Amino acid sequence: MSFAGRTALITGGSRGIGKAITLKLASEGADVIINFLRRRSVAEATAEEVRAKGVKAHLIKANVGEPEEIDRMFDEVRDKFGKLDIFINNAASGVAKAALELDTRGWDWTMDINARAFLLCTQRAVKVMPRGGRIVAISSLGAKLAWPAYSAVGVSKAALEALTRYLAVECAPLGITVNAVAPGAVESEALKLYASQETLSRPDWKQTPAGRMITPEDIADLVLFLCSEHASMIVGQVIVIDGGVSLAPINL
């Protein structure tokens, strides 16, 4: 499964799950464009890890919540690389509030970054994928469940999953597959914003039927498969990766 000669853009690709995906694609030979929002030093460190694998790494600072910045990012992709083979919609944000406490600004902020950005980025990405490509969006089990303080993000991820289906049907004739992956809880900085202290302090909260919590690397493996030639007939699907926890939800 070689990705040599392919170019991938990963939004939010310098940290957490995005970083694992970036490194996985680079390990398989892809040149990577890493979008980040704030920490240039962290993004530079990830880029160095990528370059150590013998492939190219390029950084683009942009807030995907702003349409003008998405345009600027894709202008840069077009001008510097000419084409794109893989687009990973990973960047995410959101306010941690119950639905009954959610205000319009918190709603807009979360929807703009998690759902609208996927639409706008995909519209631009297909224009630099003349010979087909792969698009994968990162969703969450929270798109179908109702976790405390997760309302804004959960709803935005539900929109992202619906968009995955609509975009997939429109992009399939262009040789571009669009899919999403929906992970269960992953131990990360982001999780600390949403999971309660009570949950995190329970000794069993990391358990899944498969015996352990999933890792960013597990998600990267699935994304890699969806980006490969082996997945050319998977179109518009949301693949759950959670160690079976959504089927036996003791700890959700």
Added chain:
Amino acid sequence: MASPVEAAITEIASKILRKEVDLTTVNNFKELGADSLDIIQIIVRVEDRFDIELLEEDLQNIKGVKDFVAYVERRIAEKNN
């Protein structure tokens, strides 16, 4: 007389909060009606304006507006050294 950095932060805060603000009259951004979403947007814009990184571990210890302005000035100085 506001320093250039304080003037820039005032301009950014005014834009985010959609009203003219005077940072010299308040102790913290919350007194201006800012919530956590406003504050993160102010931080991101300040980082962009001065091409600096404001570190989470430092921001947690910031006590108010004056402290924040001083921290931003320190990060700018560190970048230039």
